[in-house]
Amino acid sequence: MQDQEKRDDREVVISVEGMTARLxxxxxxxxxxxxxxxxxxxxxxxxxxxxxxxxxxxxxGQFRPAxxxxxxNGVDVHGAEESDWAxxxxxxxxxxxxxxxxxxxxxxDNMALPLEKRSNLPDSLKKSIIRMKLGMVGLAxxxxxxxxxxxxxxxxxxxxxxxxxxxxxxxxxxxxxxxxDPVTSVGLDDTIADINQGMGTTMVIVSHELPSIFKxxxxxxxxxxQQKGIIADGxxxxxxxxxxxxxxxxxxxxxxx
Amino acid sequence: MxxxxxxxxxxxxxxxxxxxxxxxTGTVVVTPVGRFSLDEAELLAADLxxxxxxxxxSGLVVDLSKVSYLDSxxxxxxxxxxxxxxxxxxxxxxxxxxxxxxxxxxxxxxxxVEDVSASRxxxxxxxxxxxxxxxxxAVATAGSFKGLMVFTGELIRAVLHSLFHPRDIRWGDVAxxxxxxxxxxxxxxxxxxxxxxxxxxxxxxxxxxxxGGDIFVAxxxxxxxxxxxAPLMTAIIVAGRSGSAFAAEIxxxxxxxxxxxLAIMGFDPVRFLVIPRVAAxxxxxxxxxxxxxxxxxxxxxxxxxLGLDLTFITYINQTGSNIALSDVATGLVKSVFFAxxxxxxxxxxxxxxxxxxEGVGRATTAAVVSAIFFIVLADSIFAVVLHYL
Numbered sequence: 294m295q296d297q298e299k300r301d302d303r304e305v306v307i308s309v310e311g312m313t314a315r316l317x318x319x320x321x322x323x324x325x326x327x328x329x330x331x332x333x334x335x336x337x338x339x340x341x342x343x344x345x346x347x348x349x350x351x352x353x354g355q356f357r358p359a360x361x362x363x364x365x366n367g368v369d370v371h372g373a374e375e376s377d378w379a380x381x382x383x384x385x386x387x388x389x390x391x392x393x394x395x396x397x398x399x400x401x402d403n404m405a406l407p408l409e410k411r412s413n414l415p416d417s418l419k420k421s422i423i424r425m426k427l428g429m430v431g432l433a434x435x436x437x438x439x440x441x442x443x444x445x446x447x448x449x450x451x452x453x454x455x456x457x458x459x460x461x462x463x464x465x466x467x468x469x470x471x472x473x474d475p476v477t478s479v480g481l482d483d484t485i486a487d488i489n490q491g492m493g494t495t496m497v498i499v500s501h502e503l504p505s506i507f508k509x510x511x512x513x514x515x516x517x518x519q520q521k522g523i524i525a526d527g528x529x530x531x532x533x534x535x536x537x538x539x540x541x542x543x544x545x546x547x548x549x550x
Numbered sequence: 551m552x553x554x555x556x557x558x559x560x561x562x563x564x565x566x567x568x569x570x571x572x573x574x575t576g577t578v579v580v581t582p583v584g585r586f587s588l589d590e591a592e593l594l595a596a597d598l599x600x601x602x603x604x605x606x607x608s609g610l611v612v613d614l615s616k617v618s619y620l621d622s623x624x625x626x627x628x629x630x631x632x633x634x635x636x637x638x639x640x641x642x643x644x645x646x647x648x649x650x651x652x653x654x655x656x657x658x659x660x661x662x663v664e665d666v667s668a669s670r671x672x673x674x675x676x677x678x679x680x681x682x683x684x685x686x687x688a689v690a691t692a693g694s695f696k697g698l699m700v701f702t703g704e705l706i707r708a709v710l711h712s713l714f715h716p717r718d719i720r721w722g723d724v725a726x727x728x729x730x731x732x733x734x735x736x737x738x739x740x741x742x743x744x745x746x747x748x749x750x751x752x753x754x755x756x757x758x759x760x761x762g763g764d765i766f767v768a769x770x771x772x773x774x775x776x777x778x779x780a781p782l783m784t785a786i787i788v789a790g791r792s793g794s795a796f797a798a799e800i801x802x803x804x805x806x807x808x809x810x811x812l813a814i815m816g817f818d819p820v821r822f823l824v825i826p827r828v829a830a831x832x833x834x835x836x837x838x839x840x841x842x843x844x845x846x847x848x849x850x851x852x853x854x855x856l857g858l859d860l861t862f863i864t865y866i867n868q869t870g871s872n873i874a875l876s877d878v879a880t881g882l883v884k885s886v887f888f889a890x891x892x893x894x895x896x897x898x899x900x901x902x903x904x905x906x907x908e909g910v911g912r913a914t915t916a917a918v919v920s921a922i923f924f925i926v927l928a929d930s931i932f933a934v935v936l937h938y939l
Contacts, residue, residue: 393811
């Protein structure tokens with residue numbers, strides 16, 4: 294945690310404060326606290342069942358914490374007025390595990406959804422934005438396709454393109470590499486890193502893919518199912534060699550404890 | 551002094567055999583020869599035990615050098631045999647294991663199957679006691695009632711919003727759903743109504759004809775169809791065709807996180823997904839009901855003209871003078887309520903899907919069953935209320 298203090302001069306975009314997550318009476322996470330800083334790629338890692346996705350769903354307002362709170366840009370995600378939360382929501386994008394594209398709409402219509410609330414935009418500009426974003430994720434000229442016509446990797450890319458239509462400040466990813474072959478997965482990592490570099494987008498990524506974590510992660514926090522909390526916070530490359538916690542070292546070195 | 555043993559039970563083996571010999575030092579050597587897989591495992595075990603019984607020595611050698619192939623089942627037989635012998639105080643030595651045989655023998659651990667009698671392949675279903683069962687059912691019913699009420703509240707809020715902001719309604723989706731519920735539903739609604747009209751006319755004519763009351767068939771069919779059966783049958787058909795489809799469509803969207811994605815993009819899922827479906831049903835179901843009225847009367851007319859010697863004009867006049875416009879209106883008002891019930895319940899069951907594809911299947915069934923139940927319940931309430939109005 295010393296690490297974190299050194300960085301405290303950086304701007305905080307997300308602050309999770311003493312959050313406890315309970316689902317159907319089971320406590321999944323207990324009293325966890327951490328901050329996400331502007332422009333970083335933060336990985337939330339942990340073994341299956343440690344509550345990574347649950348944590349992310351609390352951060353994006355899908356689940357309500359049993360205790361504690363989550364602040365995005367200083368706005369309490371769960372306690373804010375609807376209008377304040379709506380303003381925050383416009384600044385975040387989420388790539389769901391399955392992509393979350395609406396199956397009944399073409400990619401273009403899917404991407405037009407976040408723009409729909411901006412009815413004052415001329416149609417041609419909307420179309421240009423959609424084409425530009427699809428191009429950024431390597432899916433140029435696909436706006437007429439239905440999600441069912443795409444491969445798994447393309448669906449993730451399309452979901453990413455839709456998540457970034459509004460140029461969000463923060464992008465959340467739920468297991469972006471799940472179900473992708475290693476080559477496709479590397480391509481998606483590169484795209485994520487490019488967007489982070491080019492647009493300065495803060496990235497919060499739930500994953501247990503070690504290659505991705507080491508390749509593009511600036512920082513990781515590791516959750517543990519038994520402790521129901523964070524057992525490591527720092528640069529994954531540093532933690533791999535220097536962490537004193539056996540669980541962390543084993544995880545990062547692919548050892549079965 | 552080698553001797554071939556016949557396989558026990560007269561079973562024939564083609565690719566394997568077991569030879570038993572006694573060495574000069576008095577040790578009994580059992581040599582399985584050939585391929586041993588799942589099919590031969592039982593025979594192999596029997597042969598090994600026979601050889602052990604026939605010899606009196608305390609030590610037994612199983613020579614595996616002639617085995618060309620051994621699968622895990624056969625390896626398990628050998629290991630279990632060795633274990634049995636050791637329990638009886640006899641020593642079994644395994645020799646001559648080639649690389650592959652040794653590998654498979656190393657994978658097999660007979661301890662894991664020791665208490666095989668306790669293992670069950672079926673999933674244990676806990677059977678609750680009577681009182682426990684009643685309690686659980688009560689809690690479940692209260693839970694689903696609460697869920698339905700919360701959903702109804704959200705639906706009413708969304709409907710009010712849509713009434714005041716009609717431009718927020720996704721009219722494209724409404725049109726698409728109107729096609730699904732209405733246009734594609736016309737043939738089956740028409741056919742069923744025609745048959746129902748035929749049946750009522752035919753059955754009532756059997757009763758009325760001996761009394762000379764042929765002419766009343768027209769009124770009977772007319773009133774029954776317009777006030778009661780056309781709205782009811784139409785609603786049940788729509789529940790089966792479209793209520794289930796709504797549950798499956800929305801349920802699949804929940805499973806694919808499409809609904810979560812909508813919410814995070816700032817769309818109210820009820821307004822986005824439910825309102826277009828409910829609106830389409832409200833527009834189309836009354837039209838389908840009128841259509842059902844027409845075909846039901848046509849069915850009656852066919853029986854009247856072909857079976858009762860009534861003329862076309864007489865039948866139509868009789869029908870017209872017995873049905874008031876208010877009867878048709880009653881049927882249409884009912885059909886609007888039924889439309890809300892069918893589409894609302896279909897969407898509700900879709901929205902509360904959890905646990906993947908299996909949940910979608912359950913939601914579809916639940917949507918149809920509970921929609922039909924609520925339609926009939928609402929119809930009974932209408933019957934009583936309209937009687938006293």
